[in-house]
Amino acid sequence: MAERLQKVMANAGVASRRASEELIQEGRVMVNGVVVTELGTKVESDDSISVDGKLLKKDEKKVYYLLYKPRGVISAAKDNKGREVVTDYLKDVPERLYPVGRLDYDTSGLLILTNDGDFANQMMHPRYKVDKTYVAKVEGLITPDSIKKLRNGVVIDGKPTSRARAKILSRDTKKNTSIVSLTIHEGRYHQVKKMFDAVGHKVQKLSRTTYGTLTLDGLTSGEYRELSHNEVRELLKLINNK
Numbered sequence: 001m002a003e004r005l006q007k008v009m010a011n012a013g014v015a016s017r018r019a020s021e022e023l024i025q026e027g028r029v030m031v032n033g034v035v036v037t038e039l040g041t042k043v044e045s046d047d048s049i050s051v052d053g054k055l056l057k058k059d060e061k062k063v064y065y066l067l068y069k070p071r072g073v074i075s076a077a078k079d080n081k082g083r084e085v086v087t088d089y090l091k092d093v094p095e096r097l098y099p100v101g102r103l104d105y106d107t108s109g110l111l112i113l114t115n116d117g118d119f120a121n122q123m124m125h126p127r128y129k130v131d132k133t134y135v136a137k138v139e140g141l142i143t144p145d146s147i148k149k150l151r152n153g154v155v156i157d158g159k160p161t162s163r164a165r166a167k168i169l170s171r172d173t174k175k176n177t178s179i180v181s182l183t184i185h186e187g188r189y190h191q192v193k194k195m196f197d198a199v200g201h202k203v204q205k206l207s208r209t210t211y212g213t214l215t216l217d218g219l220t221s222g223e224y225r226e227l228s229h230n231e232v233r234e235l236l237k238l239i240n241n242k
């Protein structure tokens with residue numbers, strides 16, 4: 001059965017479907033030795049597909065990793081300016097991995113990497129509402145009133161955010177800073193930083209500490225581990241219960 005090229009690429013673990021479309025448009029994908037830049041292109045199961053000259057293995061084993069992303073690293077599989085990317089931390093993994101969603105360059109914390117395109121798409125889909133907790137160090141002494149606003153939703157980019165969980169962890173009157181934990185299930189662009197901006201607090205430091213049922217327990221910055229079958233099953237359960 002003929003399938004769309006970007007779908008076959010995502011299923012083979014090249015990148016998410018959207019990132020695969022970008023690879024196609026950038027002229028980095030060949031089908032049977034010919035560069036294809038057309039997004040609607042259909043391919044058959046016996047067509048040979050290569051990305052950046054590397055032949056695609058369509059039946060590669062699906063693997064799932066959790067990385068404690070350090071600050072100052074790009075959430076991508078590759079950077080065209082040669083800067084450090086998250087996959088540089090998983091060099092020992094033979095499968096071709098890409099991150100499930102993004103953390104900002106200056107954000108640290110929990111990032112899943114996989115070669116399973118369907119899994120990545122499901123995790124990132126806003127409909128499934130997977131909770132993610134962030135711990136932010138913000139400028140100023142945050143008030144219970146601002147925490148209430150964060151919980152009820154603030155307007156960012158003209159649209160209110162969904163209900164969230166927010167909690168003051170500590171406040172430093174000398175340094176005039178606060179540490180706040182914020183749990184959201186959306187994944188809008190720079191969402192956490194914008195939410196704090198909306199209540200008048202600039203984020204100085206941001207880290208993601210949980211993703212669904214996963215935590216960073218046992219890892220330090222730059223370390224990674226493979227997820228067990230059980231952990232992957234638990235994540236999928238979160239989605240299937242929605």
Ligand code: URA
Pocket residue numbers: 102103104105107189190191192193194206
């Ligand atoms: N929200 C942000 O503002 N940045 C991140 O990296 C993640 C969520």
